[in-house]
Amino acid sequence: MKILITGASSGVGFEAVLELILKNENEVIALARSQDKLKRLYEIAKDLNPEANLFPAKFDIVHDDYSSLANFVTERIGRIDVLINNAGQLINKPFEDTTQIDFVEMLQSNLLGHVKMIQNMLPLLNDGAHVVNIGSMGGYQHSAKFPGLAAYSASKAALHTLTECLAAEYTERNIRFNCLALGSAQTEMLEQAFPGYTSPVMAFEMGKYIADFALTGHKFFNGKVIPVALTTP
Template sequence: MNIIITGASSGVGFEAVLDLILTNKHKVIALARSQDRLTRLLEIAQGLNPECTLYPIKFDIVYDDYAGLQQFVRTHLDGKVDVLINNAGALVNKPFMELGEQDFVEMLQSNFLGHVRITQSILPFMSAGGHIVNIGTMGAFQGSSRFPGLSAYAASKAALHALTESLAQELTEQKISVNCLALGSAQTEMLEKAFPGFESPVMAFEVGKYIADFALTGQKFFSGKVIPVALTTP
């Protein structure tokens, strides 16, 4: 399969890439804003599988020009994408009364509008059987627990959850599935920022493997679903 994943420089995105390259069945474009971390990702990936096909590309899904990425897909993936994993994101942890409008703007850009942009850019390369996987959060899942300081983050992720459900309906005739994994805690830098001192019972590599497996097979069973993936609260 030809796979694009954003937010690949750390956390569960980093680990999902490492799981996807273990076999030679996939070509993976890994996008992130940190060149140093992408270089490290490639080094580790080649150590695990020297014959893997991994293209680490420094790219900002909010601000960068998509024409170059589209041309890269035409050249290196023969103009075909099977899976898009929208994993990139950011977090602001502040009490509501301390949040400025710019905080909400940044959350919406990083956690929602950036995914809108890349999805619109990559959809022309996807065909029947394709799978778009959005990475959401239990902090925005209906009926789940809410936490002080995360209102801007949760609101932006809730928008991504709603987009998942709507877009799946729109792409039904094209037979492209769209799902969202509402993740609970995993031991990552973002978790530490959200809940300082909390230790998750689930490691980032475990969630990364879950994301990778779901991206490859989940479209056979689901579309338009926001699926809770959580062992504990948070």
């Protein structure tokens, strides 16, 4: 499989990459904003599998040049079978202190960056490709909501609806779109959202779930927002 994943420098994205490179037939482009963390990812991946087909690249999904990214993808793996939109950010502050700029930042990082990625990678998606958006239980309808996360949760809810819309729009092209609404996993972002809370799910466990779903979930699902949560939060 030819795979492109964003948000690969930490948390569940980092762990998903390590799971994906274990199979030599997978070719993985891993994007993130931190060059140092990508270097660490590459070193760990090569220790796990010296034959790993891993191509890390520093890239900001909101601000960077997508024509250069398209060229990079074409040169390294040709086309794309799986696109995992995992990049994202979180703001945790009371609603009355949350500015319009905070809301814009959340929408850019958690929705519009993914819109740009999907639009620019569409010409490179193979027939039968699977696009996996990483959402959140914070944006899942009728789930528990928490103080301080209004901007984050609203942006994730928008990503969920985008997934459903694109699945309908690209049926004739045989491109499947699904969204995993993640509950807690022990990551830096969880600590930012819920200081002091310890999740029963480790980051590597959630990363493996994401990797497995990205490779096989399109055989069973399309246009679905799937809650992946053991506990609340």
